[in-house]
Amino acid sequence: MQNLKAGEKVLFSGTIYTARDQAHKRLAEAIKKHQKLPIDLKGAIIYYCGPTKTPKGKIIGSCGPTTSSRMDEFTPALLKAGVRGMIGKGRRAKEVIAAIKKYKAVYFLTYAGCGALLARSVKKAKIAAYKDLDPEAILKLEVNNFPLIVGIDAKGRNIYD
Amino acid sequence: MRVIRAEKISQVISDLCLEANLVLRRDVLSALNKAYAQETNRQAKDILAAIVKNARLAKKEKLAICQDTGLPCVFLEIGQEAMVVGDLKKAINKGVEAGYKKGSLRNSIVRDPLARGKSGYQPALIHTDIVPGNKLKITVMPKGFGCENKTQLKMFKPTAKIEEIKKFIVDAVKTAGPDACPPYVVGVGIGGSADYAVFLAKKALLKKFKVQSSKFKVLENDLLKQVNQLNIGPMGLGGKTTALAVNIETYPTHIAGLPVAVNISCHALRSATAVI
Numbered sequence: 001m002q003n004l005k006a007g008e009k010v011l012f013s014g015t016i017y018t019a020r021d022q023a024h025k026r027l028a029e030a031i032k033k034h035q036k037l038p039i040d041l042k043g044a045i046i047y048y049c050g051p052t053k054t055p056k057g058k059i060i061g062s063c064g065p066t067t068s069s070r071m072d073e074f075t076p077a078l079l080k081a082g083v084r085g086m087i088g089k090g091r092r093a094k095e096v097i098a099a100i101k102k103y104k105a106v107y108f109l110t111y112a113g114c115g116a117l118l119a120r121s122v123k124k125a126k127i128a129a130y131k132d133l134d135p136e137a138i139l140k141l142e143v144n145n146f147p148l149i150v151g152i153d154a155k156g157r158n159i160y161d
Numbered sequence: 162m163r164v165i166r167a168e169k170i171s172q173v174i175s176d177l178c179l180e181a182n183l184v185l186r187r188d189v190l191s192a193l194n195k196a197y198a199q200e201t202n203r204q205a206k207d208i209l210a211a212i213v214k215n216a217r218l219a220k221k222e223k224l225a226i227c228q229d230t231g232l233p234c235v236f237l238e239i240g241q242e243a244m245v246v247g248d249l250k251k252a253i254n255k256g257v258e259a260g261y262k263k264g265s266l267r268n269s270i271v272r273d274p275l276a277r278g279k280s281g282y283q284p285a286l287i288h289t290d291i292v293p294g295n296k297l298k299i300t301v302m303p304k305g306f307g308c309e310n311k312t313q314l315k316m317f318k319p320t321a322k323i324e325e326i327k328k329f330i331v332d333a334v335k336t337a338g339p340d341a342c343p344p345y346v347v348g349v350g351i352g353g354s355a356d357y358a359v360f361l362a363k364k365a366l367l368k369k370f371k372v373q374s375s376k377f378k379v380l381e382n383d384l385l386k387q388v389n390q391l392n393i394g395p396m397g398l399g400g401k402t403t404a405l406a407v408n409i410e411t412y413p414t415h416i417a418g419l420p421v422a423v424n425i426s427c428h429a430l431r432s433a434t435a436v437i
Binding site: 022049050051052053054055056058061062063064066067068069089090091109111112113114115116117119120132134135136147149159160 | 208211212214215216218219222223224225226227228229230262264265266267268269277279280305307310338339340341342396397398427428429
């Protein structure tokens with residue numbers, strides 16, 4: 001992942017975890033208090049996403065990215081704890097870009113507002129943590145050929161620059 | 162007086178919630194197709210193609226166009242000769258809940274904005290207007306919040322120049338940048354009071370794009386041209402298509418002021434209307 005360059009298009013297959021506002025808040029608090037985390041963040045890829053309910057007979061509902069900048073205040077702590085990839089939409093704060101560089105992580109963009117299209121790349125979905133958060137619960141997703149564009153690479157190069 | 166039963170309203174609202182969230186507005190879809198045809202930036206073209214494909218898939222597979230199925234905004238135009246029998250507010254929220262559940266849409270509404278807590282499907286945000294006649298016109302607009310967060314309001318001096326107002330509107334889009342799912346639809350509200358200008362900006366998003374009779378067509382087109390020169394483009398990765406349309410709504414205002422509001426919509430501008 002460290003060799004990826006900002007602007008490059010990638011199809012990702014593997015495991016990703018969804019987490020958005022409230023899950024970030026909880027994870028960051030747990031890290032601060034040195035509590036045991038409900039998911040292993042080492043090497044994890046976090047997808048800023050809160051899907052719709054899952055329609056009957058489907059693996060997942062519509063599941064596009066949410067605005068990344070709302071996670072900015074929690075992101076450096078999560079990167080320090082081991083997160084190595086993030087998927088979302090839009091710009092990141094300069095503190096986040098610095099942390100991405102420091103921990104050699106990558107920030108990806110994916111097709112924003114295309115939740116029905118992205119649902120096709122999800123092969124498995126199950127709740128991994130914070131079930132009570134409902135649409136904001138952490139889901140473990142197995143994805144196949146999930147379309148990504150490198151937004152900020154491990155060297156800190158930014159697609160929006 | 163013409164009697165309209167509350168249960169009927171629930172049913173219609175439930176259907177509108179589904180239609181709005183699963184089937185992209187025809188004018189929005191055709192603007193996206195037109196943008197695709199005109200775009201020369203390869204990346205922008207690819208993204209526009211994905212957006213159009215997403216709309217097609219959503220309709221076909223009965224999936225929400227976007228996972229952010231929004232804050233349900235309900236606009237009612239109540240004919241003054243119509244009489245609703247039953248609890249109108251309850252009927253609206255019941256319809257919203259039923260439609261959202263039926264469509265497996267997202268429960269994005271927290272009851273307490275500070276304490277947050279468990280989220281549900283409603284209450285909807287209800288706007289009412291009294292109009293002549295005995296009909297009830299209902300529009301459901303699920304408003305995504307990534308773009309709602311980019312709303313801006315400025316209280317101009319009544320002597321402000323049109324250039325200052327235009328700059329404020331274009332700057333609002335510039336500030337939204339790549340974050341709120343461009344290409345945008347830019348709703349502009351001018352006049353009224355502070356709160357009413359923001360309402361007008363939202364209402365402007367309901368206007369169909371091809372209403373040539375709009376008396377602000379020249380201003381709207383000029384603003385659209387300026388916005389599309391920002392090179393924000395689809396997903397903020399550059400291109401000619403930063404906005405699909407700029408829609409303006411106005412209302413009389415006070416001699417001491419000139420409120421201007423901008424309410425941006427993402428490309429998934431959703432609404433559906435029925436008349437009972």
